[in-house]
Amino acid sequence: MSLTDKILAINNDLPIRTELPVHSGKVRSVYWLTAQDSQRLIKQKGYQVPLDTPLAIMVISDRISAFDCIWHGEGGLNGVPGKGAALNAISNHWFDLFKQQGLADSHILDIPHPFVWIVQKAKPVLIEAICRQYITGSMWRAYAKGERKFCGITLPEGLARDGKLTELLFTPSTKGILRNIPGVPEADDVNVTRQNIADHYHAFNFDSAKDISLYEKLLSEGFNVISNELAKLGQIFVDTKFEFGYVNDLQGKPKLIYMDEVGTPDSSRIWDAEQYSQGKIVENSKEGFRQLLLNHFPDPDILLNKDRMPEREALARDNALPVEVLMDISRTYIGIAEKITGKTIVLSENPKAEIIQILRDEYQLVD
Incomplete structure (x- = not known):
């Protein structure tokens, strides 16, 4: 076969x-x-x-x-x-x-x-709940261009690329296009502040304003559980995305739960701790594939610029990647899964x- x-x-x-x-x-x-x-x-x-x-x-x-x-x-x-x-x-x-x-x-x-x-x-909460423990990726690119405010949080001067932040940051964005919320553009995946969410919690599908604190508690606890376990495996939990929703318990009472996937190489950045201590970034997540694509094509702006989406779609459709590239991703995903679970995939x-x-x-x- x-x-x-x-x-x-x-x-x-x-x-x-x-x-x-x-x-x-x-x-x-x-x-x-x-x-x-x-x-x-x-x-x-x-x-x-x-x-x-x-x-x-x-x-x-x-x-x-x-x-x-x-x-x-x-x-x-x-x-x-x-x-x-x-x-x-x-x-x-x-x-x-x-x-x-x-x-x-x-x-x-x-x-x-x-x-x-x-x-x-x-019933999904309409937020991509992103937690960041290090400044890298899109946040670093924006910071390097002079931005200091992210989702209502002001970052200090003098941060270094891929450096650890002083605290775990929550930088939520919209899940889907939300309409008629003052200060929130009608577009998918736009950054929002905690104040945006608190002022319009119903528009984000929260049942009550107090559930915002519960969502933040579950974010922090979930992140820390995964981060602590990965640290035991010589891995750094850099950042991740959580999703939440409501279901009814056996008594018919709504409760907030985790949805989608958690702590995976698709939804998170995971770095090798030993390599990081030596000043090198070794990705055990999809970020390695993203970086490969940015280096593979002569005009990386096509991949980073949302205004060039038709060109990007053509790039993905018309370019078959070398088999070894996909096998490298396979080794990364299987390797980190076996490390985390202790079982063979x-x-x-x-x-x-x-x-x-x-x-x-x-x-x-x-x-």
């Missing part, structure tokens, strides 16, 4: 029983189950959620996205071997640790296959066939 057979590049065409269109993002696809199947599974599997909770099958892929584009390799290699399984394994590990340490729950109810989550429907021989069989035989979700 060839390497391309082991990659799940297309994940929105599975024959899962659903009445709604499949929602497909850059990496994951979501299949909303029928009310009947949701209730059946809640009863059969004993999920600790109200009986009327809508459930979904979330299937990850091996696709690689960067700069809001999907990239591919030579020879029909449309993904990174092991990437999907590595991302899910890392998220599962951190979500379990959060639960053990008394933090909030996640949206995941069951893990039928390394590529698959069964999740409960949540095994590549499926045919992930799509395996998923269909499990969802048919064990969950009766495929006709």
Whole structure:
């Protein structure tokens, strides 16, 4: 079986029983189950959620996205071997640790296959909750140009590139386009201040103003749990993105939970601590791939300038990357996943066939 057979590049065409269109993002696809199947599974599997909770099958892929584009390799290699399984394994590990340490729950109810989550429907908080422990990336680029205010926080003079900040910074941005909020541009992924959120908490989908403090508490606690564990493994947790949402508990009362993925190489920067102590940055995250793309193409402004999106999309569509580039990413993702979880990441021989069989035989979700 060839390497391309082991990659799940297309994940929105599975024959899962659903009445709604499949929602497909850059990496994951979501299949909303029928009310009947949701209730059946809640009863059969004993999920600790109200009986009327809508459930979904979330299937990850091996696709690689960067700069809001999907990239591919030579020879029909449309993904990174092991990437999907590595991302899910890392998220599962951190979500379990959060639960053990008394933090909030996640949206995941069951893990039928390394590529698959069964999740409960949540009302998303419309914030990309970004935490930063070091000044690097887009924040450093803006700081180097003279910017000192980020999301209402004023940074001091004299910071060095890739240097540790004096405190953990929360620099939230919008998730989706939010309209009619004074001081917040109607665009996806724009920075907002805590005051913006407090003044218009309903527009950001918070149930109450006091939940803003809870979200900040969960941000800080989640970041510190992951940072402390990574430090034991000789890794630095540089920055990351969290997402939150509301679900109902068994009594029907809303509670704030973690959503999406946490602490992965896709949503975070992770550096090798020993190399950092010697003044070198060695990425154990997707940032290494981003830097490779910036160095690979003669005009990196296409990748950094949102006004040049059509050119960027053409660049991703028309340029097959060398296979070795994708294999390097594979080694990075699998390596950090095995380091974090302490378990071997095994590549499926045919992930799509395996998923269909499990969802048919064990969950009766495929006709």
